[in-house]
Amino acid sequence: MSETKIISVTNDKGGVGKTTTVHNFGYALMKKGYRVLLVDFNAQCDLTAELGIAEPDAENNTLCDAMRPYIMDTDDFLETAECIRTNPNGLDFLPATQELADLETLMIQAYQREMILSSILQEIAGQYDFILIDCPGSLGQLMVNALLASNEVILAAFPEKNSLAGLSKIMNFIDQISRRMHREIRVRGVLFNRVDVRETDLNKLLTDAKAHVKRDIPFFNNWIPKRVSVARAVEHAASIFEYEPSSDAAIAYAKLVNEYLKWTGGEKRNGKSA
């Protein structure tokens, strides 16, 4: 792959599996030999904690430190590379602190406020094949920044009625940003997470979801089942691949990554099968 793909994993709701997906999808890509960076862009800092930083707020050189000079009156610029950590399992990530919430409020006055994350990521983009952004659960300035830093979006969704209804709201938001800023932001697909396979009529769910979205966007064929091991892996600051590699949730994430790579034509790396 020659170009870096920057993917926002998003939804304006919490609890739909954004953080879990960024972590597991990223880990699976890394294991295939891709260079991967994960970005915590949610003020709850769940991804930072999941990647092994017990007290995110005690950290220096975080994404917030890189963003601050773009927003406050200071020329104390920090190189993005100085903020990157590698977790014990080999995943590179940009940690965040709760200050992200304050920066979002202050951002309103900043010059080219929509492009701050994009500028920060462009500094290091060439070093990675994939950058996955764990988005905030609301449609504010941070979300606009995440979308405009991205080439693609994966919409994480919970398979129930309210969550499906929310899909068209976020799709409209993405359309608006894309049109106003003259940027193509491709919605790569909707990913259902925490699916109770026995209780869910998968065909009906898909039909309902398509009716709600009212436009032609792809839904991933591989869905992530609801499994305690996924939540337990989080508690152990591990991906599902490390915590329970033989679980069907790990298999589902691996298949999902293959499905994604097949779609994007990125399944081959350096001329070899990944």
Ligand SMILES: Nc1ncnc2c1ncn2[C@@H]1O[C@H](COP(=O)(O)OP(=O)(O)O)[C@@H](O)[C@H]1O
């Ligand atoms: N497939 C799954 N099966 C069981 N629990 C899950 C699954 N995916 C996520 N969870 C749990 O659900 C909660 C919400 O997931 P999370 O990824 O944090 O959502 P979001 O980032 O959208 O708020 C977390 O506690 C997580 O451990």
Ligand SMILES: [Mg+2]
């Ligand atoms: Mg989250």
